[in-house]
Amino acid sequence: MPQYRSSLSLDRFLEWSLEHEIPKAYRFVFVTVIVVAVGVFRTLFVTSLLPWLFFIPVIVLSGLMFGRSWGLYASTLSTVAAGVTISDPQNPLWLSGPQWAGSILFLVVTLGLAWLAAELRSAFARYRSLAKRHESTNGELKQAESQQLLLNEELSHRLKNVLAVVQSVVSQTLRQASDLPSASTAISARLVALGDATTVLTANSWSSADMMTMIEKVLGPHGAIGVRIIAKGPPLTLNPRGALAFALALHELATNAAKYGALSNETGRIELTWSVGHVEGKACLKLLWREVGGPTVKPPKRRGFGSTMIERSLRAYFRGEANMDYRSDGLRFEVDCDLEAAGIVKA
């Protein structure tokens, strides 16, 4: 029910008349009967000195209730009815001069009254329509406010989780760093990688991340895509859960390649390929990072955050095998997991 409903009886009456569409025939009968009834009443119970007075409320009521044309009809009919009740059959003009003058004056005044009553009805209808629109706008505003509140809560929740991830990355880096300057550099670079992953995720409302877009975003700063870094595989959408870890892993691999591997000279390149196959009816993802043309690789004496994080987190997020192989001709990093855990292949 509308909330703007007034308690005034006139408002209620107008509202009722606007809400109920009465057929024209009924209106005609209603106005005619009321006018005739008032005429009869006046003839029986009221002096002929006041022939028009009791018609005025009927005219106003008709204008308010049914609109302009019915108000004008009531006014004309009332003038005729009043004239009939005071007419003299012996008089060839039916009415005396003053009675004619009074009748014409009554007609003019009540036509004006009927017009005013109809204007009042129209104004009320316009007010009612505005009030409804206002109510609807208020409803939309309230809905928008509650959606905004929900979004804020969701954003806060997501932000806190991202902060917890950042906290973990920073703590893990510090835990395994040999000195503060290198830890500081590594933390900054890892935060940039997280930022790049966040950009890709945010573009899809944090619901998924396109594999190729993620590769271009994270690896682009490390080497020309398509020249030094060759990425090839079917269109794949990563789950948001593993996308951050995957971005960090790519960043670590690329940083390692730039320091010691294929991106540390002018000719080496990285081949990043992925494919989808089936094992026992289940879709599987195979991802291979292969460095070619770089200097001879020597396995590190101590495993730092990078390699530990890459294997550990991708095993956890992608629920599969993740292995790093320090081959002398180039590093190989392989992930073998259920496709479902990593993402979906785009149609």
Add this chain to the structure above:
Amino acid sequence: MGQGKPINTSTILIVEDEAIIRFELTDYFQDAGYVVFEASDADEALSILEHETSVRVVLTDIQLPGSMDGLKLAHYVRDRYPPTVLLVTSGLAQLNADALPANSQFIAKPFDPARMLRQIDAMTRD
């Protein structure tokens, strides 16, 4: 009837689906002298609790994948293993205290690890 658990051990079960966060919590508690078990969802956590009777502290995230979220897990642990010290975490700013099981604490993410350790110590002493 709940099953009794020993209360003089420093063994913690960390239930967190975000692996990077879980790794850090694991390393942190190991450095603090805890024996740590880790699970990525409630089913894994329940399996560990079933087999590792030394678990004295359970730290669980609320948002977990699978059939049971962290709150349901916390209530289950409270009913099944009453002496367990329970810590419930989330990125949510606030959590209705009525939603938490008895004798448990809510810890908002990101964590203050030192404060978390103090809380566990205090709850273990109670």
